[in-house]
Structures are given as C-alpha cells and as structure tokens.
Amino acid sequence: xxxxxxxxxxxxxxxxxxxxxxxxxxxxxxxxxxxxxxxxxxxxxxxxxxxxxxxxxxxxxxxxxxxxxxxxxxxxxxxxxxxxxxxxxxxxxxxxxxxxxxxxxxxxxxxxxxxxxxxxxxxxxxxxxxxxxxxxxxxxxxxxxxxxxxxxxxxxxxxxxxxxxxxxxxxxxxxxxxxxxxxxxxxxxxxxxxxxxxxxxxxxxxxxxxxxxxxxxxxxxxxxxxxxxxxxxxxxxxxxxxxxxxxxxxxxxxxxxx
Numbered sequence: 001x002x003x004x005x006x007x008x009x010x011x012x013x014x015x016x017x018x019x020x021x022x023x024x025x026x027x028x029x030x031x032x033x034x035x036x037x038x039x040x041x042x043x044x045x046x047x048x049x050x051x052x053x054x055x056x057x058x059x060x061x062x063x064x065x066x067x068x069x070x071x072x073x074x075x076x077x078x079x080x081x082x083x084x085x086x087x088x089x090x091x092x093x094x095x096x097x098x099x100x101x102x103x104x105x106x107x108x109x110x111x112x113x114x115x116x117x118x119x120x121x122x123x124x125x126x127x128x129x130x131x132x133x134x135x136x137x138x139x140x141x142x143x144x145x146x147x148x149x150x151x152x153x154x155x156x157x158x159x160x161x162x163x164x165x166x167x168x169x170x171x172x173x174x175x176x177x178x179x180x181x182x183x184x185x186x187x188x189x190x191x192x193x194x195x196x197x198x199x200x201x202x203x204x205x206x207x208x209x210x211x212x213x214x215x216x217x218x219x220x221x222x223x224x225x226x227x228x229x230x231x232x233x234x235x236x237x238x239x240x241x242x243x244x245x246x247x248x249x250x251x252x253x254x255x256x257x258x
Contacts, residue, residue, distance in 0.1 A: 005071055006072055007250075008176055011230060016154055022162045022169050024138070025091075025099070028147075030087060033059040033060075033096065034058060034060075034093075035058050035059060035060045035062070035192045035223075036057060036058040036081065036092075036093070036094050036095075036191075036222035036224060036226065037058075037092060037093055037190045038054045038055060038057070038090065038091070038092040038099075038151075038193050039055055039057070039058060039059035039090055039091030039092065040054075040055060040089070040090040040091065041053070041054040041055070041080075041087055041089065041091065041092050041099075042054070042088060042089035042090055043073060043076050043077055043085070043087075044076075044085065044086075044088055044089075044100050045076045045078050046086065049248070050073040050076045050248070051073040051076065051077060051210060051245065051248055051249065051250055052076075052249065053090075053249070054077070054249075054250045056252055057258065058192070058224045058226055059226065060120045060191070060222050060223070061212070061218050061219070061221075061222040061223070061226065062218060062224050062225075062241070062243075063215055063218040063219075063224075063225045063227070063238075063240045063241070064224075064225065064226050064227070064230040064240060064241045064243060065134060065166065065227055065228075065229055065235055065240055065241065065243065066078075066226055066227065066229070066236070066241045066243050066245065067229060067230070067232075067242055067243070067244050067245070067248055068244055068245030069246070070230075071179065072103055072245035072246055073245040073248070073250075074196075074228040074245050075196065075228070076250070077245065077250070078194050078196055078228060079113075079224075080092075080099065080100070081094060081192075081194060081226075082109040082110065082111060082114055082116060082194060083099075083106075083110045083111065085100040085201050087100045087102065087104065088180050089135055093194055094110060094113055094114065094191065095110075095113035095114075095191035095192065097109060097110050097113060110138055112141075112188060112192070113122055113182070113190060113191045113192065114190050114192055114194060114239070115185025115187075115188070115190035115192070115193040115194070115223075116185055116193070116194050116195075116196070117181050117193060117194070117195040117196065117198045117214070118181060118196055118198070119196055119197040119200040119201055121169070121178060121180075121181050121183075122181070123166070123177060123180060123181065124169075124171050125170060126161060127166060127168075128165070128168050128169075129148070129156070129161065129164055129165050129166070129167055129168075129169070129172075129180050130152055130156075130165040130166060132169070132180065132184065132203075133151075133152040133155070133156070133180075133183065133184060133187060134148050134149070134152060136184055136187055136188075136209075137151065137152070141186055152183075152187070153166070154164070155184075155187055156180075156181035156183055158183065158186065158194045158215060159179040159180070159182050159183045160179065161176065161179050161180065164176060164180075173206075174201060174202055174203075174209065175202055175203075175206035175209060178198060178199075178201075178202060178206075178210050179209075179210070179213065181198075181215050182210070182214065182217070186217065186221070186223075187224065189224070190223055191224065192224045192226065193214070193223055193224070193225045193226070194226055194227075195214060195225060195226070195227040195228065195231070196228050197229060198210055198214065198227065198229075199229070199231060199234060199256060200209065200229075200230075200231075200245045204233075207231070207234060208234075208237065211237070211238050213236055215238055215240075216226065239255055240255060240256050241253075241254060242254065244256065
C-alpha cells in the first residue's frame with residue numbers, strides 16, 4: 001500500500017459512531033466552511049507550471065467531477081491536494097488545514113482528513129480484506145483492536161461486503177476490490193474523498209455500482225467528493241458540478257448534461 005492510502009485519517013468522533021448524520025449534510029450551503037478551497041493557486045509538477053490561478057471550493061456533502069484530457073493537470077491537482085506535490089504559489093486548505101507552506105511533518109495530518117480511491121486499488125495482496133483495513137487504522141493512530149474491528153465491520157457493511165472480510169483480494173472481483181477501496185477511504189471519517197478514475201478498470205455495470213456508492217458518500221454521509229474521470233457516460237448518468245482542466249486553467253462549468 002502506498003503512503004497515501006495508508007494515511008487516510010482518524011476523526012475526533014469516537015470510533016464506532018456513525019460517519020456523519022444525514023441532517024448534518026450542508027450541500028451547497030455558502031455559509032459552511034468548505035471541505036476544500038484553492039485561491040490563486042499555481043500547480044507545479046517539479047519545475048513545470050501545470051495549472052495557473054486555480055480558484056474553486058468544494059462544500060461538505062458536495063460531489064464534484066474533475067474532467068480534462070490526459071496530461072491536462074488532473075493528477076497534479078489531486079497530488080497537490082493530498083500533499084504529494086507542494087503548493088508553491090497561492091493559498092489552499094483541506095478540512096481547515098492550510099496547504100500553502102505545508103511542512104513535511106504536517107503531511108500525515110493532512111492525509112488524516114482525506115480518503116482516497118485509486119483506479120488500481122492499491123490493496124495489500126498478502127493479507128485479507130479485514131487485515132487491509134486494520135493496517136490502515138493502525139497506521140493512522142488507532143490502537144484499540146476491538147474498536148478497530150468494529151469500525152472495519154461498519155464500513156464493510158456499508159459497501160455490502162460483510163461476508164467478505166476474510167477473503168484475500170485475489171479472491172474478489174474487480175468491483176468487490178473497489179468496494180474495499182471505498183470502505184478503506186471511509187475508515188477515518190474523512191472531510192474529503194479524492195477519487196482518481198475509480199471506474200477506469202471496471203465494466204459498465206460495476207462502474208454504476210461504484211458510482212452509486214460514491215454519490216451516497218456525499219449525499220448520506222456529508223463527505224465532499226472530488227472525482228477525476230474521463231467517463232462522460234458516468235457523468236450523464238450521475239450529473240453533478242464539473243471542473244474542467246484545460247490549457248493550464250481550471251474552469252467551473254457548473255452542472256452540464258452531455
């Protein structure tokens with residue numbers, strides 16, 4: 001597992017409680033504190049300017065797509081949001097933690113506010129599903145095994161994998177593995193879920209199942225979701241706000257149906 005996926009985040013709420021009650025969702029409320037915001041941010045890949053003067057925010061409970069051609073800067077933007085690339089120019093925050101001037105020692109704190117869903121799963125294939133989840137919980141500061149198992153059981157139930165906890169990843173279908181990844185992203189009550197082409201390796205029917213889960217993350221749990229995708233059929237089926245990376249800029253297109 002990568003450092004990113006292993007640092008997905010404990011929450012001040014006592015382990016074992018519901019993620020966020022539905023009445024706490026603040027979809028689109030301009031008075032709420034954004035789960036994510038960038039102001040006049042320049043996004044660099046090493047010394048190359050990839051995106052300039054990026055300005056947008058995502059509210060708690062909001063689902064937003066990040067679209068654009070390969071090489072347009074989507075991955076660099078996501079890497080900046082989870083601290084893999086430094087924010088050198090401009091201002092930004094995730095869950096109230098500033099991205100500009102972020103020190104190396106603060107990156108684990110940032111990643112405790114995030115859940116990340118990867119296209120290629122990045123599961124640990126030498127251990128079973130439950131052990132994959134316990135590994136993340138231990139890596140992010142949990143130390144009570146009974147509460148860790150309880151939390152793992154909760155997220156597996158939420159993604160419909162209650163009976164798969166002792167299966168090895170290779171014994172699961174691609175869709176089931178991606179469900180485990182969604183469960184892993186939710187373990188630590190994240191402020192924001194970043195999904196990087198989460199349906200890219202899945203068949204159409206399974207893609208719809210995973211999209212249903214991700215939209216429920218926003219609608220039912222009040223967690224912001226920013227999803228990078230090339231799949232316009234998915235966007236048409238699950239319409240939401242669009243941010244487009246193009247020609248070194250990020251443009252807010254609102255909600256557009258294709």
